[in-house]
Amino acid sequence: MHKPACLVRLVLAVLLVCGPASLGRAQEVASRAAGLVDGHGRTETAEVCTACHAAGQFSGQRLSRNGWALVISTMIDEYEMSEPEDSIRDTILTYLSTHFGSAP
Numbered sequence: 001m002h003k004p005a006c007l008v009r010l011v012l013a014v015l016l017v018c019g020p021a022s023l024g025r026a027q028e029v030a031s032r033a034a035g036l037v038d039g040h041g042r043t044e045t046a047e048v049c050t051a052c053h054a055a056g057q058f059s060g061q062r063l064s065r066n067g068w069a070l071v072i073s074t075m076i077d078e079y080e081m082s083e084p085e086d087s088i089r090d091t092i093l094t095y096l097s098t099h100f101g102s103a104p
């Protein structure tokens with residue numbers, strides 16, 4: 001009697017658990033990037049900076065270029081972020097200070 005309902009619930013549960021894991025990589029990065037304005041370096045920033053926390057962790061901040069450089073160093077030194085290549089680091093730094101820069 002109750003079996004069909006149970007089966008439906010099981011299928012739903014499996015979909016819920018497996019759904020996010022089966023998202024394409026690009027799609028996954030895109031969803032983690034929610035809250036990051038469009039612009040050069042957005043993809044790199046999303047890839048590197050949303051691996052451990054949501055973009056919301058930093059998208060509310062307004063910092064100078066030096067301030068962002070310090071944030072990146074902190075992530076590497078204190079939170080074991082793997083150090084990006086220099087060119088990627090620079091792209092991210094430029095993206096952050098352009099779109100999340102301190103008011104002039």
Ligand code: HEC
Binds near residue numbers: 049075079
């Ligand atoms: C290896 C994991 C990891 C990566 C990658 C990472 N972070 Fe973090 N970040 C953390 C942790 C852990 C915290 C502390 C969270 C807390 O206090 O709740 C944090 C906190 C922050 C904070 C809050 C300030 C602070 O010092 O607590 C900011 C801003 C931030 N991250 C920005 C960034 C930016 C920008 C990037 C990309 C360059 C980045 N994070 C990449 C782990 C990471």
